[in-house]
Amino acid sequence: MRSWQRFAVAGVLIVALLAPHVALAQSPDPGRTAERIRAALFQAQMQMHTDPTGARARMEEAHDAYRLLAPTIAAYAPAADARARTGFSDAKQALTIGDMPVFADARARIWTAVLAAGYDIVVGSLRAGDADTARQWLTVREFRHATRFSRPNADAARAVYDAATQTIPIADAIPAVQSDLLDTYQARLNEALQTLIAADQQDFAIRRAEAAALAEGYFTLLAPAYAEQRGDAAANTAYAAFERLRQAALAGVNLTIPLEAVQQTLRGFRAAPLSPAEQKRRTGQMLRFLHLVPVEYERGVRNGQVTTELEIREAITFHAGAFAAFTDLRDLLEQRHPALTERVAGQFDTLGAMLAGAGNRSAVADPTAVKRATTDLLSNLTTLLPREWQKQDSSADFDVIRTALDQMEQAVRAGEYELAESARLEAYAIMEIGPEAKLIAFAPQYKPLIEGYFWYGQGNRKGLAHLIERRAPPAEIAATRIALDQALAEAEQTLAGKNAPGAIAANAAVIVFREGLEAVLILASLMGSLKIGAQRRFRKPLWIGTALAFVATVVTWVLAQEALMAMARFGETLEAIVSLIAIAVLLLITNWFFHDVYWKDWMANFHQQKKRILSGQAGQWLGLMTLGFASIYREGFETVLFLQALTLEGSVTVVSAGVAIGLIATLLVGLAVFVMQAKLPHKKMLIVTGVLIGAVLLQMVGKTVNVTQVIGWLPIHPIRWLELPYWAGFWFGLYPTWEGIGLQAAAAIFVIGSYYLAEYMQRRERRMKHSASTAAHPVREV
Numbered sequence: 001m002r003s004w005q006r007f008a009v010a011g012v013l014i015v016a017l018l019a020p021h022v023a024l025a026q027s028p029d030p031g032r033t034a035e036r037i038r039a040a041l042f043q044a045q046m047q048m049h050t051d052p053t054g055a056r057a058r059m060e061e062a063h064d065a066y067r068l069l070a071p072t073i074a075a076y077a078p079a080a081d082a083r084a085r086t087g088f089s090d091a092k093q094a095l096t097i098g099d100m101p102v103f104a105d106a107r108a109r110i111w112t113a114v115l116a117a118g119y120d121i122v123v124g125s126l127r128a129g130d131a132d133t134a135r136q137w138l139t140v141r142e143f144r145h146a147t148r149f150s151r152p153n154a155d156a157a158r159a160v161y162d163a164a165t166q167t168i169p170i171a172d173a174i175p176a177v178q179s180d181l182l183d184t185y186q187a188r189l190n191e192a193l194q195t196l197i198a199a200d201q202q203d204f205a206i207r208r209a210e211a212a213a214l215a216e217g218y219f220t221l222l223a224p225a226y227a228e229q230r231g232d233a234a235a236n237t238a239y240a241a242f243e244r245l246r247q248a249a250l251a252g253v254n255l256t257i258p259l260e261a262v263q264q265t266l267r268g269f270r271a272a273p274l275s276p277a278e279q280k281r282r283t284g285q286m287l288r289f290l291h292l293v294p295v296e297y298e299r300g301v302r303n304g305q306v307t308t309e310l311e312i313r314e315a316i317t318f319h320a321g322a323f324a325a326f327t328d329l330r331d332l333l334e335q336r337h338p339a340l341t342e343r344v345a346g347q348f349d350t351l352g353a354m355l356a357g358a359g360n361r362s363a364v365a366d367p368t369a370v371k372r373a374t375t376d377l378l379s380n381l382t383t384l385l386p387r388e389w390q391k392q393d394s395s396a397d398f399d400v401i402r403t404a405l406d407q408m409e410q411a412v413r414a415g416e417y418e419l420a421e422s423a424r425l426e427a428y429a430i431m432e433i434g435p436e437a438k439l440i441a442f443a444p445q446y447k448p449l450i451e452g453y454f455w456y457g458q459g460n461r462k463g464l465a466h467l468i469e470r471r472a473p474p475a476e477i478a479a480t481r482i483a484l485d486q487a488l489a490e491a492e493q494t495l496a497g498k499n500a501p502g503a504i505a506a507n508a509a510v511i512v513f514r515e516g517l518e519a520v521l522i523l524a525s526l527m528g529s530l531k532i533g534a535q536r537r538f539r540k541p542l543w544i545g546t547a548l549a550f551v552a553t554v555v556t557w558v559l560a561q562e563a564l565m566a567m568a569r570f571g572e573t574l575e576a577i578v579s580l581i582a583i584a585v586l587l588l589i590t591n592w593f594f595h596d597v598y599w600k601d602w603m604a605n606f607h608q609q610k611k612r613i614l615s616g617q618a619g620q621w622l623g624l625m626t627l628g629f630a631s632i633y634r635e636g637f638e639t640v641l642f643l644q645a646l647t648l649e650g651s652v653t654v655v656s657a658g659v660a661i662g663l664i665a666t667l668l669v670g671l672a673v674f675v676m677q678a679k680l681p682h683k684k685m686l687i688v689t690g691v692l693i694g695a696v697l698l699q700m701v702g703k704t705v706n707v708t709q710v711i712g713w714l715p716i717h718p719i720r721w722l723e724l725p726y727w728a729g730f731w732f733g734l735y736p737t738w739e740g741i742g743l744q745a746a747a748a749i750f751v752i753g754s755y756y757l758a759e760y761m762q763r764r765e766r767r768m769k770h771s772a773s774t775a776a777h778p779v780r781e782v
Contacts, residue, residue, distance in 0.1 A: 059095055077117040121133065142184060245262050706733070
């Protein structure tokens, strides 16, 4: 073979090898090409009257860009390709005669046809097992506009990426893609209708024509889901309604009737139904926001006058957040109870009008009226919403926390630092009565981090409370807010989908068993001498008192939930005060447990009361009932306080299961104690219980020191060389700071030292008595 022939063959082979890569390099990027179409059409519309030649050039640029995508679009979405071609034809004709409304109408139809093609290609290629094509064409899309109440999600991108990398089966990616994109385009459809209404009221002909065409185009994209839910006949009726609305908007005639027809066809329709988790989340947002509306409004109005404008704006913001959530849920609620849903929508409008009147100071409503309107609205929502939606949801709480922090930053920028502190406390209160309990159970490592940012600092970064207190500049507060947002996002992601009912039930069981064991031993000691003859009848009032104490404990449980939530805005300050009181009581109790004085004085006091009752010095039955009640209710009250945090996040059932386990274990011990009480060493058993309470004391000291450090009452000096796992703080109150471990050691030294001191004093007292007795009665020598 000649040399030139060899070179020719080599060249052919090289071309053959490189051809796929060259084609790949020259193939248009769908997302960028679609953006070129959109931008060129917009520029053409802007130049129609000022530069007709330039407008025609931009028009051809858009059409050429579409021709690059047309083969793929025609293969996957022929109907969308036909609409786009019709749109280009109408646009060129409108450009020739200079009709801007018609051009705007055609431009909107072209763009929505491209979006519909992108959706069809992504879904179709996934169904064909071609994840790479889906990944390329997913860029031909729009996103739902982000607000403080709804943020754009990336479910479709995540699902397609996971499918392309074979992380998940391709079949599992399709529902996520459909849900994300259909939800986005339904939101865009609603926005287009709102824009149409506003443009019609202002008589903006071009915007009116464009908005109506966008609405029709978005519905065309949603139509298959509409037909699937309501049938082909209903879908055809809806198509006709949108077409009449588009023609009416283009002609500039009255839109009332066609707009009502469109809204009627959309009533109760949701292209991508919310998942159960999202239903619960949006419900949580709505209820949380509504509860805050009258609180903020009352702070901003006094004697019929607006005294703090920022508080009114906060109330309006919270109302807007609640209404946004209601809008997302409305179609589902209308299927449950149309009349009540309509009534609730009217109540939202009424409440919004009351707040708007105060906002522009045209009509300042009385705070009592706002509170009554909100209460009535919440009452109807409680009836309307499914019970499972109303369970507390930490994701919704995180959204509300972020909104309150937005209000804090807004107040800082306005120089209203007192209001900023109020908003900070509002955000922290929601954190404490909401996600914090779940955080403690499942991700306790985030608790000190988040609390530090909320209060007086974490590491080298100052906390929000500290910054607001010294009136730091907005930029410094914003920097800490960014760090706090990151910590909140990580905590929310960690908690998402987490569910450890076993851990919650185990915690509840341990708490109930520990307190129940102490109650059983105290009750057994009181009844120890009531086991012979006629005295046995006096056990009955003690049992009645015990039963009443149990009932009172249940009532305390209900009241404590409301009371603690009402006081939650005081945050860690309240916790620190309560913890310090509890430590003082535990120090006294533990000290009693390790001293004979406890047995000679405190327990003797119970027996003296019993003796007086039995001897007729007081009403026997009433006295014994009171004695049984008082001795048991103390333990029940402590149990209620310890169990409060575990009941959050909708875990009442799980906590109840743990309580049941703890009660069964306590009952078994109680049966053993009361059957064998004559032979059991009560003192030794109570000493063992005292050791347990001593351990609780050390844990409480450690946690209380941590709390007081968070709120700035104690300094923080970390032990740099000591690294402890997060569970050491959660279970044992051990934190690597000199203050925490030092005060825990001091508490242990106090309790143990006081025991040996008491032992020494008692031995000295016995020796002194012995010496005195010997001196009074000397031994005579024989």
